[in-house]
Amino acid sequence: xxxxxxxxxxxxxxxxxxxxxxxxxxxxxxxxxxxxxxxxxxxxxxxxxxxxxxxxxxxxxxxxxxxxxxxxxxxxxxxxxxxxxxxxxxxxxxxxxxxxxxxxxxxxxxxxxxxxxxxxxxxxxxxxxxxxxxxxxxxxxxxxxxxxxxxxxxxxxxxxxxxxxxxxxxxxxxxxxxx
Ligand SMILES: Cc1cc2nc3c(=O)[nH]c(=O)nc-3n(C[C@H](O)[C@H](O)[C@H](O)COP(=O)(O)O)c2cc1C
Numbered sequence: 216x217x218x219x220x221x222x223x224x225x226x227x228x229x230x231x232x233x234x235x236x237x238x239x240x241x242x243x244x245x246x247x248x249x250x251x252x253x254x255x256x257x258x259x260x261x262x263x264x265x266x267x268x269x270x271x272x273x274x275x276x277x278x279x280x281x282x283x284x285x286x287x288x289x290x291x292x293x294x295x296x297x298x299x300x301x302x303x304x305x306x307x308x309x310x311x312x313x314x315x316x317x318x319x320x321x322x323x324x325x326x327x328x329x330x331x332x333x334x335x336x337x338x339x340x341x342x343x344x345x346x347x348x349x350x351x352x353x354x355x356x357x358x359x360x361x362x363x364x365x366x367x368x369x370x371x372x373x374x375x376x377x378x379x380x381x382x383x384x385x386x387x388x389x390x391x392x393x394x
Contacts, residue, residue, distance in 0.1 A: 224337060225343075226375070228342035230375070231290035232290060235290070235374040241341075242265055248332055248335035249261060249328035249331045251331060252330070254304060255305055255320050260325070261297065261328040262298045263295055264360060265294075266294045266295070267292075271358075272291060275294045276289075278353045279349050279354055280350075280369070281349075291372060292341070292372055293372040294372070295332075295371075296358060297329055297366070298367060301321060305321060329368065343370050344371045345369075346369045346370070346371070354366055
């Protein structure tokens with residue numbers, strides 16, 4: 216798919232088709248795209264926990280997501296917890312932050328990685344919903360996520376059942392100043 220078309224056709228999908236499937240290899244392709252993103256000193260601190268069984272997906276839906284987000288990812292073929300290793304991206308070897316943003320650079324890097332992931336999903340025939348409204352406390356024990364990592368977003372993966380309109384975007388001149 217041509218890049219502009221890929222950008223235009225990616226949407227947050229809240230209604231997935233029932234009965235669809237995905238393989239671990241197809242998920243690996245998406246995560247490999249994430250790995251290609253630039254990161255602070257190539258620190259690559261993003262981590263992925265992929266729920267593919269109904270059991271694990273139901274755990275995330277029922278224990279971690281508010282009901283509207285749980286409903287949004289009904290019929291998902293996978294649900295991915297995205298985390299990053301804290302205190303590495305944006306930090307010096309001695310453990311001090313390089314500048315005022317500190318661990319926000321880890322979140323920045325993960326965002327770059329996740330954008331690659333969702334675009335690759337789209338390119339390979341899948342759709343996604345990034346969810347920031349979630350409760351992460353219950354997830355660490357269930358998925359063996361160490362305390363050195365911070366959970367950021369949960370991304371559902373599925374096949375779109377509807378084709379939602381693009382939410383209105385700002386114009387370039389609304390967000391840019393040229394000098
Ligand atoms: C960091 C982040 C958190 C989000 N959290 C949620 C969420 O919890 N629930 C939801 O339905 N959509 C969520 N979204 C999706 C946004 O609402 C959506 O990206 C935005 O409205 C633009 O629509 P589009 O993705 O179709 O272009 C989130 C998106 C991002 C990037």
